[in-house]
Amino acid sequence: MGSLEVICGPMFSGKTEELIRRLKRAVIAKRRVQIFKPRIDVRYDAEAVVSHSAQKLRSIVVDSADQILEKVLADTQVVGIDEVQFLGPDVVAVCENLANRGVRVIVAGLDLDFRGVPFDPMPSLLAVAEHITKEAAICVVCGEPATRSQRTIAAEDLVLVGAGGAYEPRCRKCFTVEPSPATEPPEQELLPFLR
Numbered sequence: 028m029g030s031l032e033v034i035c036g037p038m039f040s041g042k043t044e045e046l047i048r049r050l051k052r053a054v055i056a057k058r059r060v061q062i063f064k065p066r067i068d069v070r071y072d073a074e075a076v077v078s079h080s081a082q083k084l085r086s087i088v089v090d091s092a093d094q095i096l097e098k099v100l101a102d103t104q105v106v107g108i109d110e111v112q113f114l115g116p117d118v119v120a121v122c123e124n125l126a127n128r129g130v131r132v133i134v135a136g137l138d139l140d141f142r143g144v145p146f147d148p149m150p151s152l153l154a155v156a157e158h159i160t161k162e163a164a165i166c167v168v169c170g171e172p173a174t175r176s177q178r179t180i181a182a183e184d185l186v187l188v189g190a191g192g193a194y195e196p197r198c199r200k201c202f203t204v205e206p207s208p209a210t211e212p213p214e215q216e217l218l219p220f221l222r
């Protein structure tokens with residue numbers, strides 16, 4: 028039986044890592060797997076689903092949700108879609124179509140935009156999904172679980188891809204709708220805290 032799984036959360040919450048983990052396990056189980064991602068995500072390698080921790084799986088780049096239906100092979104059993112929020116409202120029907128056909132569909136995407144507003148089509152995907160995983164990052168300001176992507180530079184665009192330093196994870200309390208200066212990146216300061 029087909030199904031839809033949605034992995035959502037803010038940037039830096041490990042959504043893509045979780046998607047890759049599930050897809051790798053499907054490959055180990057000898058399921059036939061295809062992976063798609065929208066062309067808008069031009070970070071890093073254009074042909075791979077790449078997460079911030081540099082785990083990789085080859086993927087097929089599509090310009091629209093409908094192209095996924097065109098490119099899914101007849102014997103594919105598992106379909107993964109990364110950055111699904113960029114594929115627009117049509118992706119909901121595409122996921123439903125595949126799941127109704129018996130495909131296990133696993134998608135990962137941002138549930139909130141930089142204003143903290145639900146990122147269409149994620150609300151609809153979450154409503155029709157069988158399984159939902161909400162990942163949290165770590166708030167760089169206070170260390171609590173972070174559910175929001177704080178924009179740290181001023182820009183009007185809803186989508187600001189590939190600008191690595193343009194966002195940081197924050198919790199509800201530390202998040203602001205207005206761009207807020209970046210908190211000092213923690214990486215180089217973590218070592219003294221490792222006991």
Ligand SMILES: [Zn+2]
Nearest residue numbers: 166169198201
């Ligand atoms: Zn916080």
